Amino acid sequence: MGQSIFVIDVKEGEFYYAGFNPTCERVTGISTIAAQGKTPQQIHNPQFAQIVRQHYQECLTLGDSITYEEYLPFQGQEMWWLTTLTPIRDQQSQIYRIVGTSLNVTPQQKIEAALQQSQTKLNDILNSVGAAIASFRLFANYDWEYEYCSAGSQVIFGYELQEARLDKYSWMSRVHVDDRVAILMPLFQDFFAERTVTVEYRFHHPSGALIWISGTYASRRDWAADCWVVTVVSHDITDRKHIEAALQRSEEQRRLALEFAHIGSWDWHIATNTTVWNETHFHLLGLVPSQERVSQQLWRDRVHPDDLAHIEQAKDEALSTQTDYSQEYRVVHPDGSIRWMLGKGRAVPNAEGRPVRMLGVIMDITDRKQSEQALRDSEEQLQLVLDANHDGIWDWNLLTNQVFRSRQWYEIIGYTPNDFTIDYEEWIDRIHPDDVEMVLIAQQAYLKRRSPDYIVELRMRCKDGSYKWCESRGTAQWDGQGRPFRMVGSLRDITARKQRSAELQRAKESAEAANLAKSTFLSNVNHELRTPLAIILGCSELMRYDKSLSSKQRERLGTIERSVQHLMDLINNVLELSKIEVGAAKLHLGIVNLPDLFQSLEDMFQMQARSKKIQLGIDRSSSLPQLVQTDESKLRQILINLLSNAVKFTEVGSVQLKAWGSTHQTLVESSPLTSSVSHRLHFEVADTGLGIAPGEIDQIFEAFVQAESGRKSKKGTGLGLTITRQFVQLMGGQITVRSVLGEGTLFSVELPTQFDQSQSTVSLPTLSLDRLNTPQPDQTLKARLSMMSDTWISSLHQAAARLNADRCLRLIEQIPAEHQSLALALRDWVNRFQFDRVLSLTRDPK
Template identity: 25%
Template sequence: MCFFVGYLFGAKAATILLFLCVTVATLQLGAATGILAALTTIIFNVLYIDPRFQSSSRAVIDTVVMIITASVLIWQAHAYRASKREQRRVSLRAQKSERNFKEAEERFHSALAAAHAGIYRLDLKFGTAFRNASLNKIFGLMDKEAVFPINDFKMRIHADDQPRVDQAIGRMIQLKSSFSEQYRVYRADGSILWIKDRGTVILDERGEVEAVTGTMVDITDLVQAEESLHRSQEQFRVLIESIKDYGLFLLDLDGNIISWNVGAERITGFSDCEAIGEHLSTIFATTMTSDLPDRTRSELREAREKGIWQGERWHARKNGTYFLAQELVYPLQRSGEVYGYAKVMNDITLRKKAEESLRHSEARFRQLLEAIPQMVFTATPKYSFDFANQRWLDYTGLSQTQITREGWSTLFEPSEVAETTQIWKAASELKSAFSHELRIRRADGSYRWHLCRAFPILDAHGQISEWFGTHTDIEEQKQLQNELLRAKQEAEEVSQMKSAFLATVSHEIRTPLSAIIGFSRLLVEESWSEEKMKEFAQISLRNGYALSRIIDDILDLSKVEAGKLEIAKSDISLQELLSEVVESLSVKAMEKGIGVSYRIEDTVPETFLSDPVRLRQILINIIGNAIKFTVEGEVQVSVQAEQKDIGRTLAIYVKDTGCGISEPNAQNLFQPFQQADTSTSRKYGGTGLGLALSRKLSQLLGGNVILLHSAPSEGSTFKVELPLLAKAPQAKRVNKRVEGATAALPMQARLTGMRILVAEDAVDTQLLIRQILQRQGAEIDFADNGQQAIERAESKDYDIILMDIQMPVCDGYQATRTLRSRAFSKPIIGLSAHAMREEHDKILASGCNEHLAKPFDPKRLVDLIEVLGARSSESVKA
């Protein structure tokens, strides 16, 4: 371009353009490009632009000037370009530094807030102070930065600490240094905080202090913890140092002394610097025995294992004198780990010597008192022990010196010390005899009742010089009194339990009885449709069965408690038994709208050996309870065989979704006559016998009933455990099949042609039996008492007799025995409202073939008559 400009406009214009191009090239592309542009332009300008280069001095000078000028322009343009680049780099670094500073500042403020710390600045020239948000938060002020007068800052310093803080800040300003103080400040709400203040000065350009800046940290918790620790340490130190009569050694695990008290220094004769850090056996190295290290290790080991070691040892002091020490060693524990030992040592040398001296001086007096068959003692006018005979010492296990030193308080039952002392003081004031019953500690630590009698011995001035007394053991008499009192209390408790039980039973009996009487009255007093009459009869029947179950439970429980309930084991089909129980309870479940299901695992055998009657009773109680206490949901019964150490067991789980049982109430769940609480009893009813009876019955069967889980509103799960025993002998299975076959016969006309004599004095029962037996085709005669029964049985040929036990004129026992004595061989069935085992055995012993308890099941009565009648016919044919 310079070439064309020079060609058109001349060399001067080309030169100007040269300098412009060189400058632009250098600014845009750098010095190297500027130099290249300058050289190229100069060459073209000299060689090709007129006037062309000539070898004259003028031309050379012009060329040199042009080169120098271009170089200067290149250097200046390069310097300008370099400065611009540096400015951009500095600007970028400044921006990055600013970002990093902001991030660091944010982290710093976050760290201050987390550490309960804040920043302040005191401007001394303007008298203002700055607090950041964290510091304001510490002072309980607004949670943001603020500027305020310096005096406001000073006003927050506790008055007691103000002079010290002012002095520290003044010294810092004077020395132009920094300071660190901890002091108290007031928060906005008036409460007091401890803070740690670290500050430093800020100098102006003249080197004068213009401001103070620093940080404050809330150290209240730390100060309080340190004060608490200091108080504890000081209390411990004062306590230890105050025990001057006893030497206390603190040992590490190896037996090295880490601390001791003044008493230990006095006893051993060593100083702190001589003993601390040394092994305990080293301090007593001059002892008269050579096995001290082994003994020390043995003491520490026994203290660690048993919690304490105690004994008496002879030791040598630093000066070589010997002393007898009574010693105790305790392990020191932290979080269950032993970290050291405490050894307490008492110099008992003088005491032992005094005991020996006293023993010799009073030997004759003691021998005299030993002949007295009493616990004898003497006491000073101030009631302090003076002497006790050997019987006294043997009883208490104390020595004469111990009794003299420790006095009465260690021997009497602590609660009786004040009363005994008061009575003795009263006797002392009246100078009269002392007599009082109190408990005295025996050598084994137990207390026995004694009658203490003491008589004052008066001197010539009529003042008490000594007490002489005896202690008589009256423990047996006191025990008898206590037993009588305990028997009275137990009788009262039994009476209360009896009243509560009678109230519960009365309620439970009257409830079904009310339904029976009520619906029976409706049937008698009004006319009803056949459907209604049947409904009323079913209700009465259902309540009658409920009443019978209550009575059976009471009787069974009493038999179990008396140990007179007999178990009759036979083969049981659990499928049939469980199906029967669930079916019998399904009506109640359907009425409540809840489901009842059961499942038997394949591991359960088809039959096993147990008592079907008692197992049915257990299942009815447990499943019936589950239905009773379940409002919605279902009751699930699952059965499985489990292997235990004792063998295979049958596990029956009964789970419900009922109200559940709280932990406190579950503890008494299997106690007789108790339910979860009174409100449950009122809501759900029951005698509280079911679970208690079920557990006792299961235990008689070799198992148990337990509550696996229960919680309020979560339902309950009970488990019935029974042993899976081998099958019963074949004979029992045959008998079972016979009874089952008999029970399966049709209900109608099963007794056709049978002549039956019914001995029963109750007209209603006569009517009931007539209705039952006439429907079966039997011919029936009645006798109102035992005497009539004897007469009619001898005057007419009856196939069977139903004999009531309690009748006027002649009871059923006597009537049966009379008939048997007169060769009456036909079957006799005893009827009785008594269901106890003794009654059952007594009835059979009188000559009856069977016993049927009232109220009886009509079907059971017919079955029994049919079976006995059939056996009687077979024996006649034979």
């Protein structure tokens, strides 16, 4: 049998071993002869001898049987025992002997240790995920007591379990007052109804931050404790932009206790088929000793029908082979409850070697079976947690250098658990060679506590030979001497994120290269094209003064001038557009004489309009002031671009420029009695040309885009309207267009400005040649000017009359070095837009 029996003699207060049964001899490795007459101190290791003697002394002192659990190793093996000591008295009622029976319960202890290890692993993994898990008991009076808080509670809420227990209302007080009343307080009814609910609420973190929490609450009734056990899983969702999938977490708080049942003994006489049970045997079967008559059939009636056959077969085999019998089976109590039993037995042979009796014991192992089932459930729950999380989990034992990895860990890099051993080095072998050193340095820095975190990005080789970018992070445990012994963490696939980052970097580099190429191109255009084109244009204009030229030659000169001017316009537009795109275009406000501006525009386009036999008209309203504050250069360019397009694309009819001013008065909010006055300029350029199709209206302001009429005529660059709109917007105005295909187009421009309405009736001098009233220029400058050719002076005079600053500056560049004082004066006047001084000097140079 599995039960060890030993006898101790009590003499003068000391204990002496008298004998062991065969089981005891086999288990302890000590024979009865070797043990007889020896004390516990002589038999057991000193570490355990004193404890053994204390139990003997307790039995002697109480004078009654005692049962206890003890750890007592024999023959180098760890063993746990359930021991019963029974005192034996003589005729004078003096205890002279103690009989001890011990049952080896080591398997139950190992199961309990395995269950505890599984629970520890589960807690470590739960603490490694980014959630706060708590459990508390809720009572009918709405009071509660905290039982458990995961490490995530400290991270998310800033509270530990001990703090919550010391001041349980502090946490509730930090919930946003609106959410406390509307969301959390109604939860008590859900708790009492054992409903599972998920809510979101705001929480004032001890750091001062207001964070958002998603909490899932599950409640169950604990009738024994007359309360409800509420489990809550909370997540910080403050910075969450994308929720992959709500992690399904279910935390059950178990109190696992293995209670070793009393031992039931039985003695079966085979020949008479009679059986003797002790009282415990009756209780284990759910029977009352005084109400039942012992028999084999009574035992069979209590065994679960599904288990009876194999139990009977095992007994028969034990009798026939005279071997030990050990079976686990279920018994059904009269009340219908089912208990698990461990039955052990051994045949007792007679002198001829035939079995005549069978002695055995039964013990209730229901708790052990439940523990085994709980262990399986816990492992299944652990696997569910791992399956719900897309990250791979790893658990590294630094003492054995072995690594546990979850199924997801293998799936990330395309492997199965069968492709790996638990050896740590196998993981290192699959890291990209260029990343190994970095990973090892990061690990050692963290394990030696030189770095607060272990987070690395590395490339892992997949089963197909390709590499994936992964993020590995972990947390370690250190012993009392500061030595790391365990590290738990996760592996995440970040390949897609890395690819997006690389694409963004390539796009950035490509854009920078394009900008550099653009800048180089514009620089070359500015320096390599404008200068020779200006020279060509100047030479062409000088040749026109040659009276010997034939009409054919003059026509060709006109073609050259128009072509060069077209290229110059294109270059100027491209450069101007590039300034706008980089934000280099600035406003230069000044006082502008509108009548003179309109006169110059009329002079500029009148000849072209007459050559096409179309009418050019400028209508200035009486509401238009003479002087306004604006950027004259940009206003001029806006009107030139619009008039140029109108004349260019009108073959029959007219081109009309209409201008007027308006004043708007609005109340100032801070002072109801005070008003604010704003002034605006309005311009309309209307033509009777080809018109623009409705589908092209939205495109004509885009760079290098022309309407169908422009593409057919092969005129223009497709930049004029783009620059016009940019200038209008830069000046704070707006531009609109209406057009009817085949009838004409109307462009409207509205610009803010500042002017005095009273100036509208003031007559000011303009830049007309016959109305100049300016100071007389310095006689030295006149002398210098007289050294230039009449052709050159006439060209400068005409350019100044047309307010053509670029043309003036090109002509000034032709002044010889010995007359630089003249060049400096003229250049300063042109840059300041003082064309009246230029005209005064060139009108009568001699």
